[in-house]
Amino acid sequence: MSKKLLEIRNLTMKFGGVVALSEVNLHVSEGEIAALIGPNGAGKTTVFNVATGYYTPTAGEILLDNESVVGVKTYKIARKGLARTFQNVRLFGDMTALENVMTGADSKNKVGLLGSMFGTSTSKKDEERSHKKAAELLNFMGISHRAGQLAKNLPYGDQRRLEIARALALEPKVLLLDEPAAGFNPQEKVELGNLIKKIRDAGFAVLLIEHDMSLVMKISDRVSVLDFGQKIAEGTPSEVQKDQKVIDAYLGVADHAS
Amino acid sequence: MDFSILWTDFASLLLDGIVVGAIYALVSLGYTLVYGVLRLINFAHSEIFMLGTFATLGVTMLLGFTGFEEPLGILAFLGVFLLAATVAGVASGSAAMLLEVVAYRRLRRNNANRLSSLISAIGASLFLVEFFRIITDSKDWDFPRLLDKNSLFQVGTAYVTADKIVVLVGAFALMIILDRIIQTTKLGRGIRAVSQDERTSILMGVDVDRVIAFTFLIGGVLAGVGSAFYMLFYEATKFNVGFLLGISAFTAAVLGGIGNIRGALAGSFVLGLIQQFSSAVLGYNWRDVVTFIILVLVLLFKPTGLFGEALQRARV
Amino acid sequence: MSTPSSTNVRFNLRDKFGDWWEGTTRNQRVLFRAAVIVFFFILPFLDNPILGTNESDFSSVLFYPMGMFVIMAIGLNIIVGKSGILDLGYVAFFAIGAYTHAILNLNFGFPFWINVFLGMGFAMLAGLMLGLPALRLRGDYLAIITLGFGEIIRILAINFNFTGGAAGLAGIAAPPTLFGIEFVVDDPKPFYWLLLTLMLLVIWAYLRLVARRPGRAWEAIREDEDVAEFMGVATMKYKLWGFVLGGAVGGAVGAVYAGQVTSITPENFTLQISIMILACVVFGGMGNIWGVALGAALLGYFPEKLRFLSDTRILFFGLLMVVMMNIRPDGIIPRKKREKVYDKNTGQEVTR
Ligand SMILES: Nc1ncnc2c1ncn2[C@@H]1O[C@H](COP(=O)(O)OP(=O)(O)OP(=O)(O)O)[C@@H](O)[C@H]1O
Ligand SMILES: [Mg+2]
Numbered sequence: 001m002s003k004k005l006l007e008i009r010n011l012t013m014k015f016g017g018v019v020a021l022s023e024v025n026l027h028v029s030e031g032e033i034a035a036l037i038g039p040n041g042a043g044k045t046t047v048f049n050v051a052t053g054y055y056t057p058t059a060g061e062i063l064l065d066n067e068s069v070v071g072v073k074t075y076k077i078a079r080k081g082l083a084r085t086f087q088n089v090r091l092f093g094d095m096t097a098l099e100n101v102m103t104g105a106d107s108k109n110k111v112g113l114l115g116s117m118f119g120t121s122t123s124k125k126d127e128e129r130s131h132k133k134a135a136e137l138l139n140f141m142g143i144s145h146r147a148g149q150l151a152k153n154l155p156y157g158d159q160r161r162l163e164i165a166r167a168l169a170l171e172p173k174v175l176l177l178d179e180p181a182a183g184f185n186p187q188e189k190v191e192l193g194n195l196i197k198k199i200r201d202a203g204f205a206v207l208l209i210e211h212d213m214s215l216v217m218k219i220s221d222r223v224s225v226l227d228f229g230q231k232i233a234e235g236t237p238s239e240v241q242k243d244q245k246v247i248d249a250y251l252g253v254a255d256h257a258s
Numbered sequence: 259m260d261f262s263i264l265w266t267d268f269a270s271l272l273l274d275g276i277v278v279g280a281i282y283a284l285v286s287l288g289y290t291l292v293y294g295v296l297r298l299i300n301f302a303h304s305e306i307f308m309l310g311t312f313a314t315l316g317v318t319m320l321l322g323f324t325g326f327e328e329p330l331g332i333l334a335f336l337g338v339f340l341l342a343a344t345v346a347g348v349a350s351g352s353a354a355m356l357l358e359v360v361a362y363r364r365l366r367r368n369n370a371n372r373l374s375s376l377i378s379a380i381g382a383s384l385f386l387v388e389f390f391r392i393i394t395d396s397k398d399w400d401f402p403r404l405l406d407k408n409s410l411f412q413v414g415t416a417y418v419t420a421d422k423i424v425v426l427v428g429a430f431a432l433m434i435i436l437d438r439i440i441q442t443t444k445l446g447r448g449i450r451a452v453s454q455d456e457r458t459s460i461l462m463g464v465d466v467d468r469v470i471a472f473t474f475l476i477g478g479v480l481a482g483v484g485s486a487f488y489m490l491f492y493e494a495t496k497f498n499v500g501f502l503l504g505i506s507a508f509t510a511a512v513l514g515g516i517g518n519i520r521g522a523l524a525g526s527f528v529l530g531l532i533q534q535f536s537s538a539v540l541g542y543n544w545r546d547v548v549t550f551i552i553l554v555l556v557l558l559f560k561p562t563g564l565f566g567e568a569l570q571r572a573r574v
Numbered sequence: 575m576s577t578p579s580s581t582n583v584r585f586n587l588r589d590k591f592g593d594w595w596e597g598t599t600r601n602q603r604v605l606f607r608a609a610v611i612v613f614f615f616i617l618p619f620l621d622n623p624i625l626g627t628n629e630s631d632f633s634s635v636l637f638y639p640m641g642m643f644v645i646m647a648i649g650l651n652i653i654v655g656k657s658g659i660l661d662l663g664y665v666a667f668f669a670i671g672a673y674t675h676a677i678l679n680l681n682f683g684f685p686f687w688i689n690v691f692l693g694m695g696f697a698m699l700a701g702l703m704l705g706l707p708a709l710r711l712r713g714d715y716l717a718i719i720t721l722g723f724g725e726i727i728r729i730l731a732i733n734f735n736f737t738g739g740a741a742g743l744a745g746i747a748a749p750p751t752l753f754g755i756e757f758v759v760d761d762p763k764p765f766y767w768l769l770l771t772l773m774l775l776v777i778w779a780y781l782r783l784v785a786r787r788p789g790r791a792w793e794a795i796r797e798d799e800d801v802a803e804f805m806g807v808a809t810m811k812y813k814l815w816g817f818v819l820g821g822a823v824g825g826a827v828g829a830v831y832a833g834q835v836t837s838i839t840p841e842n843f844t845l846q847i848s849i850m851i852l853a854c855v856v857f858g859g860m861g862n863i864w865g866v867a868l869g870a871a872l873l874g875y876f877p878e879k880l881r882f883l884s885d886t887r888i889l890f891f892g893l894l895m896v897v898m899m900n901i902r903p904d905g906i907i908p909r910k911k912r913e914k915v916y917d918k919n920t921g922q923e924v925t926r
Contacts (some may be wrong), residue, residue, distance in 0.1 A: 028670075052804060054800070054804075073803075073807075074802075074804060075803045075806050075807055075808050075809065076804045077805045078803070078804055078805060078806035083804075083805070083806075086801070090800075090801045091797075092793060092794050092797035092798060092801070092802075094796075094909070094910070094911070095790070095793050095794070095795055095797065095911075096650045096911060096913070096914075098791055099793070102790055103790045103791065103793075103802070103805055103807065104805045104806065104809070106787045106790060106806070107805065107806025107807065109787060111787060113783065113787075113788045113812075116782065116783055116786040116787050116788050117779050117782050117783055117788075118739055119782060120797075123787075124789065127786055127787070130787070147914070148912055148913055148914025149913045150910075150911060151912070151913070157653075166805060167805075170805065170806050174640065190742055205711050217749065226824055253878065298714060299714040299717070299718060301717075307890025360896060361896055361899075365899060365900065370899070370903060371658075372713055372714065372901045373658055373713065373860075375662055375899070376636050376713070376714055376717055376901045377660070377852070377856055377895055377899050378896050378899035378900065379897065380662070380849060380852070380895060381853070381891075381893065381894070381896040382891045382892065382895075382896050382900065383892070384846070384849050384853075384888060384891060384892030384894050384895065385889055385892030385896065387892075388886075388888040388889040388892060389889060392885075392886070392889070397846075418761055455649075474926065501845070502726075505718075505721075505722060505725075506684060543729075543732070543733055544733070546725070546726075546729060547726055547729060547730070547733075550722040550723075550725075550726050553705065553718070553719070553722060554708070554719060554722070556706050557711055557715050558708075558710070558711070561715070563712070
């Protein structure tokens with residue numbers, strides 16, 4: 001069994017009276033694409049928000065590479081290896097594509113503010129590293145030609161790709177993708193699927209939230225299903241697809257009286 | 259520092275604290291109402307109040323008061339004061355609506371960022387202060403004594419005077435009227451709807467522009483009438499009177515949980531009392547330092563205020 | 575979402591200059607910079623009826639308000655323009671610098687040159703002490719806290735004895751003679767040159783910072799603070815640095831100011847100064863140092879040049895802020911970056 005890079009145990013998250021997550025167990029192992037699916041409002045994005053430290057969980061454990069990250073500051077969790085994208089694209093609009101990615105890459109650098117001001121050798125090395133890394137990633141995502149353009153002026157698809165590049169620049173252990181194919185046409189979805197596989201093959205474990213079933217079924221190694229904040233199924237794509245509870249949840253006939 | 263004054267003067271500090279709190283309440287409501295619908299602090303609200311003080315003063319000047327008359331009888335007083343308060347309310351109310359149109363509306367339509375709206379409001383505030391500085395000649399302006407301020411009766415160490423009674427009764431009456439407006443009228447319900455969820459209220463057919471304009475109007479009228487009470491109680495104004503009063507009223511709103519109407523009222527009285535008692539010990543010139551420290555502490559440790567509902571972080 | 579840009583065709587002076595600048599050689603750039611710097615150093619001698627100010631002496635206008643506005647606007651721009659955090663209490667740093675020089679000089683005989691650095695240091699310390707709690711707050715709350723802070727510093731100066739109370743402090747020493755240049759009250763030129771030197775240092779530091787990691791971090795915070803944090807940016811640290819560095823500039827300028835006027839009172843440090851500096855930043859273009867400098871210079875200059883503006887300048891500043899936000903929120907020289915397009919295949923920059 002390969003190593004679990006991200007492990008979520010008995011996670012509960014309440015917002016006032018709303019129970020967004022209840023006793024959820026999830027994990028992402030080395031070298032896999034794990035998918036998280038579920039109807040609208042099931043609590044998928046909340047999993048990301050809690051894992052990245054944006055919300056403090058009501059109860060439960062979150063382990064990143066066997067280290068608890070509950071209560072750790074968001075930026076520190078990000079540096080420890082958890083990078084994400086957003087359901088609604090959130091780029092630094094008035095910065096260029098290259099700078100967007102460099103900002104992510106900077107988090108691996110050592111140079112401080114005074115070092116930058118006085119132009120120490122570390123600062124020069126770091127600057128070069130960020131630049132090189134960012135250029136590589138733009139190339140990897142196939143958007144090199146956008147490097148000098150402002151993020152807000154990119155076409156929608158490139159914005160989505162740029163967001164992934166920016167997250168990859170943190171060299172994460174686990175990459176969290178929140179509906180990366182939203183708004184894509186079938187052709188683009190296929191390309192994105194291949195890209196995500198390429199990301200996995202490059203050594204990043206991926207946790208993917210996605211509504212497009214055919215995409216999920218095609219690329220993921222393991223699928224977990226959330227419904228009303230509870231995990232109702234887990235398994236290989238084909239197992240999950242046949243699960244009656246999952247079918248009910250998606251058809252909306254499940255009994256949620258409790 | 260002499261703490262014994264807290265006991266010996268307890269009743270009079272209490273009374274003054276409540277009177278001052280009542281004035282703060284009328285101003286702080288404007289902050290809280292506007293915050294509710296716009297999620298922005300209306301930086302120019304203090305100047306709406308300032309404008310009201312001059313409107314109040316203007317009425318008495320037009321009526322020929324010079325400040326040397328004998329205090330009026332009760333009926334004559336009520337007539338003069340009602341007129342002055344009404345004019346102040348109308349003046350401040352219309353100024354507030356104008357402010358909304360000039361400084362906020364276009365920015366809101368263009369979906370400008372918060373920073374722009376804040377800066378625009380600050381600019382408007384600067385403009386108003388300076389405008390009044392110029393036309394009032396940077397002077398302190400005294401308000402004629404309309405009412406006999408000799409003590410009517412005494413409760414402990416507190417001298418109950420007619421002006422304090424007028425302020426308290428008037429302010430409470432206004433608060434009840436406001437509560438009725440918010441609870442029962444269509445526009446009042448609109449304010450509540452927009453405060454809760456702007457997008458949904460648009461879907462439900464609420465005319466957000468009108469609701470916002472109405473909110474500014476109410477906030478302005480309350481500040482204007484509040485300024486008349488202020489003039490009655492303090493009997494002086496100056497172009498920069500709004501600044502510190504605005505900070506106090508805003509602190510009161512934050513203390514009660516900004517956006518929360520009843521909270522603003524409670525916060526105002528709490529702040530009025532804290533100010534009176536702390537000034538008695540530390541000296542009056544430390545009053546604003548104390549206010550500021552309270553503001554910082556509340557924002558840092560209890561940003562939802564003493565009575566506010568737990569606000570969540572923005573959703574991602 | 576947003577549509578692809580089609581703005582490249584519009585003629586625009588900033589882009590023209592940018593194109594020209596990129597085509598220059600290293601030597602040409604050095605020459606250009608030197609020429610600009612020399613021009614500003616000899617500016618006080620270029621007093622003439624067209625350029626000169628009729629309301630007051632030209633070289634004293636160059637020191638105050640123009641020079642002071644420019645350098646303070648650049649300092650404030652770090653926090654307001656670059657990181658998008660509204661600081662309404664900038665005058666506090668200015669006051670701290672001025673009082674540092676005044677108090678240390680009058681009580682302990684510390685010379686000006688030491689006090690400039692101490693003034694910077696105390697302003698930074700104050701920035702740290704205020705920023706540590708306050709920068710955790712949301713934008714408009716922060717604005718009101720800083721507003722209160724600026725005012726509190728003034729009220730404290732009125733209430734304390736060692737600050738001279740409401741009467742303030744007088745008889746503060748001017749800077750001692752340096753390289754044969756004498757700092758005397760009736761000649762503002764040396765003070766202008768001092769300010770200019772300080773300004774060059776600040777611009778040098780600023781340009782280095784914004785071209786590198788700190789600049790990206792600040793911009794990311796301005797664009798979306800939450801996302802910056804998700805991307806591993808230590809947002810609190812960078813906000814604090816911005817706040818403290820802006821404070822350092824304000825503190826240094828305050829000490830220079832005290833050395834020039836030689837007597838200060840709390841009334842020199844009102845809220846209006848903070849807001850006027852903010853108006854300079856807003857007018858010039860938040861986040862663009864050249865815009866900010868130009869805007870501040872213009873706003874310092876015109877009220878001295880034009881009679882009808884000199885009495886009503888603050889009125890005009892307030893109006894300007896409202897108007898700018900409504901019709902041109904990016905200021906006279908927007909911070910918008912020049913976009914470059916690279917060829918998909920060759921990776922070469924595509925010329926427009
Ligand atoms: N900050 C918050 N405050 C209150 N409730 C919240 C908050 N964030 C999420 N929720 C609630 O938690 C539940 C789960 O939301 P979440 O965004 O995680 O769903 P999701 O599975 O990502 O849905 P979708 O597919 O629509 O993106 C919803 O009922 C939502 O209203
Ligand atoms: Mg979601």
